[in-house]
Amino acid sequence: MCDEELILFEFLEADSEENSMRRRRLDARAQFDPFDLEDNEFIKRYRLSKELVVGLCDEIRPAMKAPRRSTDISVETKVLTALSFYATGSYQRPVGDISAHSMAQQTVSSVIAQVTACIDSVEMRKKYITFPKSNDERNEIRVRFYHKFGIPGVVGCIDCTQIAIVRPNRNEERYFCRKHYHSLNVQLICDADMQIISVDASFGGATHDSFIWNDHPIKQHLENLQESTWLLGDSGYPLRKYLMTPIVNAIPNTPESHYTDLHVRARNVIERTIGLLKARFRCLLVHRVLHYKPRVAASIVNACVILHNICNRANLPAPQLSSREIMEESQMQLGVAFEDQPNTSSNNQALQQGVATRNQLILRLWEARRS
Structure with a gap:
């Protein structure tokens, strides 16, 4: 057999193997319907x-590419593939090999990108991540915080969390925490029921929490309110009339100590919210590492926040992180005190x-305690 014939034979053989693999994947998807799973198993797998x-x-569906042929992947299969990736944090080949949505690794990557872009749309963010803009909306949240934690005026709790990503090709120093x-430093605000009412995943891990907050539109919104309302933040944030921080080293059995105890107990809701978000969508865990460019990684974070709020509203069971995972997250997160801005008349x-x-x-x- 001459060289040309050998090359043609190898090409046809490889093409035949690829077609055979494609048929096996189609058969696998056709033979198993994930919606036949028990409800608990379905939620465990897809959240x-x-x-x-x-x-x-x-x-x-209106934003997704509609299947045109019988062999095309359905919207449902695409969504389930993305949900499986968000939920497990497994890399694309294991996700693609699950019989329910068996597909090539390159296809999985494309599917995750497509579904993520559709979930992280302007319309979906406006619908599912809403900071209270009206007085009635703020009152509803304030009442919930007061009934749960005994602090009046609280409209939300704020904190940042690091989401690990692969080393970016550009502006690497912005993401080296x-x-x-390498990470994104993601700012989150939640209400008393662990519903996330604001997310900002646009900053790299080298950015300080207070810097992200200082340029945020919600800061300006709260500054302009003519009412007694505030967020609760830790010592990584500046004390302002709209942002209450704890008093470090408050003397026990004093008004300051009592305030700080209540503050810490109420603000713990944002820490629990972050823990629940990462337990539901383990692709956000620090040891998983999102293998995407910062912009796509940020979009995945936004999509997971939207899905978290959907799960939260439906009161779905909350998965738990293991003790090891909790320790890893704690060790790899930042605990940096507020770096004050230069002394100016406006800052003072x-x-x-x-x-x-x-x-x-x-x-x-x-x-109120003495009465």
Whole structure:
């Protein structure tokens, strides 16, 4: 056999193997319907219930590429493939090899990108991630915080969390965090029921929490409100009339200590929210590492937040992180105190307003305790 004939033979043989693999994948998808799984197993695998998956498919179907041939992948299979990736954090080949949505690795990558873009659309973000803009909406959240934690005026709790990503090709220094890995520093705000009402995944891991907050539109919105309402933040944030921080090293059995105890207990809801988000969607865990460019990784974070809120509203069972995973997350997150801005008249005035507001709140809580 001459060289030309040998090359042609090898090409035809490889093409035959590829076609055979494609047929096996089609047969695998046809023989197993994930919706035949028991409800608990379905939620364990995909995090959403069957009803929620059907609803999600209907919502994003207009934006998805419609199947034209019988061999094309359905919207449902694409969504389930992406959900499996979000839920497990496994790399694409294991996800693609699951019999329910068996497909090539390159196809899995394309499917995840397509579904993520559809979930992380402007319309979906506006529908499922909503910061309270009206007084009635703020009152509803404030009442929930007060009934649960005994602190008045709270409209949300704020914190940042590191989401590990692969080393980016451009502007690498922006993503190299103080724990010596590449990441996004994601700002989250939640309500008293662990519903995420704001997410910003646009900053690299080298960015300080307070810097992200200082340029955020919600900061300006709260500054302009003529009412007693505030977020709860840790010592990584500046004390302001709209952002209450704890008092470090408060003397026990004092009004300041009582305030800080209540503050810490209430603010813990954002830490639990972050833990639940990562337990539901383990692709966000620090040891999983998102193998995507920062922009796509940020879109995956947004999609997971939307899905978290969908699960939360439906009161779906909450998965748990293992003790090892909790320890890993804690060790790889940042705990950096607030780096104050240069002393200016406006900064000093804002700080003094924050001190005055916090002192009034401390006195109010102390008097409520004694009554």
